[in-house]
Amino acid sequence: MTIDWWTLTFQTVNVAVLIWLLQRFFWKPVSSLIEQRRRTTQGILDDAETKQKNVTGALADIASTRAGFVKESDDIKTAAHLSAEQERAALLADAAKAAAALDVAARASIEKDRSAAATALSQRASTLAVDIAQHLASRLDGAAIQATFLEWLLKAIAAMPENERREAARDGSSLVAISAAPIAADDQERYRRLIGQSFGSHPDIVFQTDATLIVGLELRGPTLVLSNSWRADLAQVAMSLTP
Template identity: 40%
Template sequence: MKIDWWTLGLQTINVLVLIWLLSRFLFRPVATIVKERQQAISKLLDEAHTSKAEAEAEKEKAAEEVANLAASRSETLRAAASEADVEKAAILAAARADADRLRAAAEAEIASARQGEATAAADRASRLAVDIAAKLLDRLPDAARVTGFIEGLSKGLAALPEASRASIGADGVAVRVLSARALTDAESQACRSMLAQALGRHVEMTVEVDPALIAGLEIDTPHAAIRNSFRADLDRITTELTRHESIGG
């Protein structure tokens, strides 16, 4: 086989020229286009990644806002419930206070009414006792209104402290004796003798008539008082009855 070197050389030159033409007018533009497309695709991918990252960030932000809203809502509900509980407690406390005040006022009114009834009853009992005592005394000798009470007055003086007895009738001050009626001379003398014996010295005496005593004698001084009369007895009985009535009520 014989090789035509001229033909082979020309063909080689043609191939090289073709390759140069292709590389210049086809491969380079195509490579440029491919490179540009790759850059565009890379840019699109970068933008897509950026958009995705932004979307993820927005999603996380939205989720955080939702969580914050839920927490705020829960806190608001808790605050509202707490405020409602406080208001409810305040309303209940006010209601209890009003009920206590009303109950106290009612109890005070009832107690006042009972006290008034007890006082009125005691007053009626006292007046009745006075009437009964007066009617009974009317059936006794008039001397019984005084004579029977002189000894009791002496015992009352003896029961006083020494300082109180010493002050009675001191410095010439007359002893004030109250009587249910005017004393006879004998009764006055008996009272003076009783005072001298009980006090251990002579004292002046004045007598004042007080029919409210019903019967009996009383001594009234700035330092001591001795009550030995029906009125004093009735007052003590009335006080005791009133006290028992108050306790029983």
């Protein structure tokens, strides 16, 4: 096989020229274009990555905001529930206070009515008792009744402590004997003598009448009150009947 060195040399030169031409007029512009496209693509990728990061951050902010909304909603619900419970408790307390006040008022009204009824009944009973006593007194022997009350008065004087008896009726002291009906002058002298003997002194006794005594003989002085009459007895009975 024979090699044509001139042809080989010519072709080699042609290839070298072609490579030079390609490198100068094709590969550099293409390489520059590729580098530009690479940079553009990288910029687009970097921008996309930045946007992705921004989107991720925005999604995180949205999630945080939603979590905040949920927490705020739960807090609002809890606060509303607590407020409703407090208001319900306050309403129940007010209702209980109102019911207690009504109960107290009702009890007070009932007690007032009961007391008024008891007072009215006691007054009616006292009035009836006085009427009955006056009716009985009008049918009894006045002298005998007066003698009985005089005896009771003398016993009451005798039952007094000695120091009180002496203090109540010193010689010359003034006493008032009150009877339901007038006492005759002769009887007055006898009453003075008997009363003075019971005191062991000589007091000055003045006689007065008071029909409201019904029947009896009471003795009063500066330091002495001896209630000895049906009026006094009826008053004690009325007090015992008063609730």
